Amino acid sequence: MKASIIQTFENFKSNPTLVQSITNYVVMNNTANALLAIGASPIMAHAHEEMSDMSQIIHSLVINIGTLDAYWVESMQKAASFANNNHKPWVLDPVGAGASAYRNDVLGRLLSQHPTVIRGNASEIMALAKESINSKGVDSSNSSDEAVSAAKLLSKAYGAVVCVSGEIDYVIEGERMASIGNGNSLMSKVTGMGCTATAIIGAILGGQKDAFLATLTAMAVMGVAGEMAYEKAVGPGTLQLHFYDALYELTPDVLERSIKLGSHA
């Protein structure tokens, strides 16, 4: 698995991708900078009139509902539909799942369009499973085990790779599971680090058909770059900028030496 991850990252660096992001206002700048730093090209476009044309030229699509409203939700649905028709993979970031009935309703509609990958934190993944599958086995507690169970249910129900990010990042596809133990807690004090992870998943997914492997590679890249940045950071402000530098500098060799990959039966 580790060799496949390094190979996936090498392939990405040799064949950088063009990623359309329909994301929230708070993190647009972050995620565009992260995509550029890693070598990908971001397109931020949401006008209904151009969703079809954009879908032709991209390698992958990122949908993040953070600052949703009716117009943007329609953009997301159109973009997902064109992505499916054009066989472009797409990632869903269910920001704030469970925080409002409207979010839950929109997420239900997007799930029904079958995202290739879903990435959220534990509480978002649990809320998503609870609302969309209405499983009694998924409650609102925040433990990792519950989130992993929710992710497995979601993955099976929608045929998606599901990533639960946190201290340990879990990547799940049906019964298949792996984990990444890189990163640090200061990253949670910088806005949009989760959204950036989703963007990096999108970037690597654009050139790797195995979505499980692409997601695992992206989470390893995030975690290792976060560790590199942490060595130079004093607080969240300095962490953020060193993080972009680290994404820019990260090589397959460093990734190979630093990755903390967990295997799961």
Place this chain on the structure above:
Amino acid sequence: MKASIIQTFENFKSNPTLVQSITNYVVMNNTANALLAIGASPIMAHAHEEMSDMSQIIHSLVINIGTLDAYWVESMQKAASFANNNHKPWVLDPVGAGASAYRNDVLGRLLSQHPTVIRGNASEIMALAKESINSKGVDSSNSSDEAVSAAKLLSKAYGAVVCVSGEIDYVIEGERMASIGNGNSLMSKVTGMGCTATAIIGAILGGQKDAFLATLTAMAVMGVAGEMAYEKAVGPGTLQLHFYDALYELTPDVLERSIKLGSHA
């Protein structure tokens, strides 16, 4: 007063707040980062459909009209209305008051919903008083004294705490007034520092019923963090990132040693 400020900050650090921000596109990233750095949790949401649900889970609300348009103005009015019904305090940042008739009209409507706190610079506070109270005593000159007079009129007319930020930050509630002399002029060369002050007021206001004390505490935190950042900064770019680090590192002890509190009869 100084002891009450330190106590307020300690209480906030032990009981961090969840703050909804309906703010302008330019500063969303800044203010989310500032809220995270100080220990609060930001929610950026503006869809009409979720204003009611969001109001249930938040401690306080920030409304900033910087990049307003009709849809967002309706979001602001709904959110303010739900905040009032749910007894959640809210802060109004009247960005660009006086720059257009539309802004003045919108501000008049938001003032009529009785914000808990209003924070602006001298010219914004004067424009707000002039337009909304039509006072002859408030002209368009930019002096601190005029702004303080305008703030007193506004405070009495709307029952709000009013903060005039600048070289000296004045906090006013009726005849009650105090001031903070921390900060530095380089902060004005970083976009959104005023908006960030408003966000920090929101954060502390979410856990402190005395809005005058919450506002004074927030302005002290801003000013002292700005001074800590200035020591490491070369220009506005480095100031901004060290500012987030400083917000993250700031302790009640450092605040107590550094605060420059002015008392006013």
Place this chain on the structure above:
Amino acid sequence: MKASIIQTFENFKSNPTLVQSITNYVVMNNTANALLAIGASPIMAHAHEEMSDMSQIIHSLVINIGTLDAYWVESMQKAASFANNNHKPWVLDPVGAGASAYRNDVLGRLLSQHPTVIRGNASEIMALAKESINSKGVDSSNSSDEAVSAAKLLSKAYGAVVCVSGEIDYVIEGERMASIGNGNSLMSKVTGMGCTATAIIGAILGGQKDAFLATLTAMAVMGVAGEMAYEKAVGPGTLQLHFYDALYELTPDVLERSIKLGSHA
């Protein structure tokens, strides 16, 4: 020419301008920070209701279509129309020209309103010329020579100064042409550096009637500040913040010593 550039920059520093930006969500924070750092004042406003009032108080207008949609396009058209009526110069940044039919259509409408200056990269300028003039001489290849030819055609067709930015920045007005050789390739790994160049053009254009000279001065400022930042940067994250510091610190003397001006017959 060099003396005129330095004089233009000195005049700007003595008479800073107020610049309205209708720009994309990704770069609003960047461009506001760049304008503040150089000494200008940014206004980010797009509500239809206030386009007329804003046009009264500004020195210049920047229109950037990066994250366009129907509402924002109408804001841009209104703002351009008021700018023309009020004799305020304006700059067009045709982000993503050629990427969708919708973008091309909107750009055609904005070109018909006669921007004072147009700035884009080689592929955007070529796409713009191809779509709007339908010239056989302009193909979709990416060479500098082709882009310069496209820029000349555009300049003649619309009476605008056209800037093609890249490793060498070309500024063209009919047959008049000059170039700036400052800057570095790491700048392309920071999102919004092109949009920032457009904002700086707007800032200097607000106080300099010779739009060719204003554009050339702005591109020199960008390139020299980029070089100053590069000396302190490790990667794109650190480059961005040192870039704001450099804009803040840049003096006419440093500009004069560092500028790499090319002359063209």
